[in-house]
Amino acid sequence: MFNLGLADFVQLFASSLSDSAVYAVVGLGFMIIYRTNHILNFAQGEFVMLGGVLMITWQMVTGLPFLVCLALTVASVVFLGLVIERFGNRVFVDRGASLFVQSFATIGVSLVIECVVLVAYGHEPLTMKAFSGDKPIMFLGAAISPQSLWIIGMAALMILGSKLFFDYTKFGKAMRAAADNPVGAAVVGITRSRMSQCAFAISAGLAGLMGVAITPLYYAAYDTGVMFTVKGFIAAVLGGMYNPFGAVGGGLLLGFLENFGAGLISSGFKDLIALVVLVVVLLFRGRHRLGLERKQ
Helix, strand or coil: CCCCCHHHHHHHHHHHHHHHHHHHHHHHHHHHHHHHHCCCCCCHHHHHHHHHHHHHHHHHHHCCCHHHHHHHHHHHHHHHHHHHHHHHHHHHHHCCCCHHHHHHHHHHHHHHHHHHHHHHHCCCCECCCCCCCCCCEEECCEEECHHHHHHHHHHHHHHHHHHHHHHHCHHHHHHHHHHHCHHHHHHCCCCHHHHHHHHHHHHHHHHHHHHHHHCCCCCECCCCHHHHHHHHHHHHHHHCCCCCCHHHHHHHHHHHHHHHHHHHCCHHHHHHHHHHHHHHHHHHHHHHHCCHHHHC
16 A cells, blocks of 8 residues: 555656646635635635636637637636626625625635536536647656646746736735735725735636646536635645745645545545645644734
8 A cells, every 4th residue: 555666656746746736826816815805715716617617618619729718718717706806705895794704705606606607518527638638748657647747837837927926016016015004005095995806806817727727637517616625725724824825835735645645545535635634724723824813
């Protein structure tokens, strides 16, 4: 059971990096919204699912080149993110709802998205062609899917791009200011509502782009967003919700724990390992990881 050869180790390592990349991007989206609004967007995984579904739809309906369909897909998911922010979040903010109610409302948004996709596309999973073919790359006896490399590379670019945006652009600094000191930001004309729109738009765009990347390797269906939400939330919690890029470390840790745990024990334990990690972290470090001390 615990006897891993070099090929097995390389295979698990590659799978871990691929899964970690997905969890890190979803977790980053969680933290962008949380730091801006102090709510948990439990519809974050649906943005990933919609990225794959809408990419397939644009390709089938329009027949346009890949990059054009990709741009249309990301724009569509960003638009939906803005719609959700306006009608699924700000409505509750304007009514003075608590942060718990605002977070809980995103679960309802998630269910609505699932139902719409189910009615429109049915139960059957949707697939699309891999970006550079299905022939695996052989490395040290392990067969690595080229699509995994695309996932890892695109995630790295998204994380790096987000880092540069928040650290070096005027708009990114404004979002950080609104998150860290809302009153001071308002004094200099940075409105919380506009920053909230930007947070939802950015997190939706990142998740949608990742959804396009993973669909050839996994698949897209109405119910796939739930698990991405759970895994992304775990990555964000592991990284600490107030650490803007802690989800990268949290995603890496979760991906390696899942894949090596499944490889050493049983693949049936993969999702269970993630849930156990979440329970343990919330049980012993929940208040610290969610940043609740700062809110009190």
